[in-house]
Amino acid sequence: MARHVVAKVDELDIGKSKLVKVAGRDIALFNVKGEFFAIANRCPHEGADLCRGQVVGLAESDEPGHYRMTRHGELVRCPWHGWEFDIRTGKSWCDPARTRVKSFDVSVAKGGALAEGPYQAEVFPVSIDEDYVIVEI
Amino acid sequence: MNEMIRSLESKLGLSTVGGIDCDLHPASPATKTLLPYLDEYWRETFVMRGVDRLSLAMTSSPPRAPINVRSDWKAESGFAGDTLEAVRAQALDPFGTRLAICNVLHGAMIMHSDDMAAALCGAANEWLAREWLDREPRLRGSIIVSAQNAELAVAEIERRAADHRFVQVLILAQNDEPLGRRRYWPIYEAAARNHLPLCIHAGGSNRHAPTATGWPSYFVESYVAQASIFESQLLSLVAEGVFQKVPDLKVVFAESGFTWLPSFFWRADKTWRGVRAETPWLTEQPSDIVKRHVRFTLQPIEAPPDQDALARTLEHIDCDDILLFSTDYPHAQFEGLNALPVAFGETLAKKILIDNPLATYPRIAADF
Amino acid sequence: MTETGTLERPVETKAKYNLIDCDIHPSMKTPAEIQPYLSQRWRDHLATYGGHTRQGLSETLSHPRMVPEVSRVDSWPPSGGPPGSDLPFLREQHLDNLGIDIGVLVPLRFNASGQRHPDFAIAIATAINDWQVGKFLDPEPRLRGSIIATQEDPANAVAEINRRASDKRFVQVLLPPRSIEPLGKRRHWPIFEAAVRHSLPLSLHVGGVGGHQATGAGWPSYYLEEHHSQVQTMQAVIASLIFEGVFEHFPELKISFVEGGFSWVPSFGWRMDKAWQTMRDEVPHVKRPPSGYLRQNVWFTTQPMEEPNPAKNLADTLRWIGTDRLMFSTDYPHWDFDDPRFAFKVPLTAIEKAAIFAGNAVNFYGLN
């Protein structure tokens, strides 16, 4: 298990996503209300890039004809067939047990702190004063 | 050689003795026959208007078409099943039927006037009770209603519900609008409240074309199209959330065929994954909802003579609870007494003949 | 299921074509792109009156989809304009990326057959055909065109077919399944006659506005249902072609059904066969069991791929239909797109793959 610096915090706005390549894997990185999450980029259905999907809330209902939108910005709809995945867990909404993408631990750290640990900053130089997103693989 | 054996096998049905026949058709009564069961307003105006002389046979099921009257069951009149004696001799006795549900396919259900439709439905139900159910203890009835006016349909259900020989509510497959829509929900609530499944039978109003591409020329084509209407109704009931709103509702599709179910499941489940946010009350895939709430009468079995395809189809459906035995008497769906092909196997056959009907019809189970 | 567990890749073959996509939807950067292909009179008409079809909304589909332009979210060209409107991006994202040797264009915009103004319909059909040549077929040799013909005006449809037939880049005649009358009716036969004369197959892509409700059960509420209704519409069209005797009269006619699925085909064939056996005296011109014509005259494209659970059940369906009847399609850039590498979740033999992904289309279109 290694920790990879994948992005600067300020390059990914709330509600946005980004494709990052880490250790040969394609990973979709999301900023959900200031919190960062990483899931495998490839939809298990037909292989579309989840990082290009629409970030949406969860449509729920107590009974037919009643609509409620909850968990604002916490799901991603596959850009092709619209399957919804929980950005926090990688599980699909319709079939969470069997249809899911791998979810990775994500943390945020100051550039200064990064110099001390076993981080791999593959992509760019790290500056001490800025915040970075770190994915564990 | 294998082909020969298969073909021979296909002619040999499993025993149906002791079964519950969930789709049997006494011939629809002539309008004049219903006069004694109508109130004074309708009785007088029907005679004044000559309605009592009108045939209310539906274009969706011409009563003399070969599919609707099996040749060896046809009476002098050109119809079949028009006397209790005929039904006993041709349907109840030979199949060893323990109980049979009478589905009267009457034009009452599609008359334009809400009130006339309701009056005729009420009369036909009363006629069924007096002329058939009173005389033959093996018979059970369906309460026919016209779906177009839910208020009147509910009134008829409530009026008839005290008679426990009526075991379900019957409407036709093609109506003004898809049956999941909310205008129809009071009917479903009334049915569930009274422990009556809702039977949706092939046929309909033909107020609009039976296909999305216009009017077919031929009856055979229209008959084929009925299955397509059933598919649309099935998805409508599911998508509109009828089973969330009325969780106790059981629906029985009658004379719908069932071999189309696997492809229905596959497509509906797949599409649901992509568009379920449109109907967020659907929290499980359509096939699961169907398997829990909807039942299908056995006939017609639309499969090749080769029993393997039928067996594979049953495996694709993957639900032993879903079929209810039916002869669809006097419709021409099979030869001889071969209503239950060998592909079903003895275990499933028993479920289809007895267990599934009992699980579907609380009123039958109560006095079985 | 893991993220890549069931994905597989097509095997390499040595055929001339390895991958033919039978369903690509080209579009316009802006609606004004049509203008150079219209005369001033029709430009003015379009600007003033717009499209005028047999449905409620004039410029929008009756059931809004779940994504803009019905399209994959990742298919919007970086240069602007809607998906499918930018040839370089279509090449890059689709043709090059997937290694498509031949892609057949299926233009849907402006809906010539659905236009109620008969002369405007003709003008639009001609314009769309010219536009395909100008924008796509001239610059990109991998693409093929579809002849848009005014189905409701058979005489002009035939004239347009005659005009285009010499341009071999047009590989089929495109008709909408939802029409005023079922396709098999004799008023459409001149179109079939022209297609056979020019050795052009017909193709029916889901859609059209014939003025009829989207299902025989009525207008559905939700896109989930409307999407499913394409199956029933295709069934109605096939039943019409068979029962009106089209294939009996035009045994060489080839028709593909695009984007309507295929898992329903076996059970639909069984249903037609059964009904035909009982009622063939109504249609004496239909000489063979309906499923025989399915095997001889009809092809299906694969998208949206049927996805049973378990996936292996699809193997039965493929066997029942015949893998020689299926032609791969992506539906690019629409949301329910199929990727050739991952669409089939059941194993196919190398021969089956070669047939479905290219060989059948080569035969169907006569691409040799």
Next chain:
Amino acid sequence: MNQAVLEKETGTEAKLGIVDCDIHPAFSTPDELAKFLPQRWRNHLADYGQRSANPLVGTLPYPRMTPGNGMRRDAWPPNGGPPASDLSFLREQLLDPLGIEYGILQPLAAGSSTLNQDLGAAMCTAVNDWQLDKWTGPEPRLKASISVAQEDATAAIAEIEARIGNRSFVQIAIPPRTIEPAGRRRYWPIYEVAEHYDMPIGMHSAAFGWHTNSGAGWLNFYIEEHYAFSHSLQSVVASMVFEGVFERFPKLKLIVVEGGFAWAAPLMWRLDRQWNRMRSEVPHVKRPPSEYIRQNVWFTTQPIEEPENNRHLLDTLRWVGTDRLMFSTDYPHWDFDDPRYAFKVPLSPAEREKIFRENAKQVYRLP
């Protein structure tokens, strides 16, 4: 009030020798048509019935208020059979007492709205043979209509060609509730033949058809259906004008039967007004719609409108034009108009002559 008018009109009518543009002949028994049909279709009818795009097999979707599908109660022949099935009684009750010189048969049992087109064409042929055999042969005052299955223009034209030499036929009957609006080009081959032979197209209100009579959808009661007959006929007129039928076939004659006529004036105003605004959409329509209507379209009078104030009808007569109107009784239906009493307003002798006789004689080319 009405009584005074009645007295004044009585007596003058009988001598006029009127033309009744709408008489409905009936079969004495349901199988009377069978002997004019080939065996194949007799068998077919026995098994499948005559299926149309309607709910009931052979029965009107909207039951009428009197038996026999809305008959005058006094029209049942003493010798049995339904109203207008017995020629001698039809003479006795209709032709003789009302002084009808010519009566135009409008058979309603034709195959025009039959889903099975081959059956429909066979039924049209049979009905045409039956009209000659049962009616126009024995009774020369009666004139026949060529029933055609209009949805199959080829078959329709073949039937017209087969009948055209027989002057017992004076019009081509097409019902208004066609698959597409009547003006659409699929029907033009029929109109071309009709114009060529100077045979009017008679469009009679229809209880069967491919669409509702009302654009509002399926109605609940017969009172609504009866009213909506006029709507389907208005649609026919508008469609034939705007599709350019009368521009393309300037000598074509269209007779609108059993829809009344008071609506014709406001319809013309509306059509003219909208044509003025939107003629760019229909440049093939060269003249104001009302001009085509005044040139190519005639209206039969029954069921005549009866304003609260009788004299208001005079305005309507002026607006529509008494040269466009042709009297009809609709015998033996319940909403029958009696020529002596139908018009509650005074007509000049010239107007009377035109409406009750001359217009029809010219349109139908009666001797």
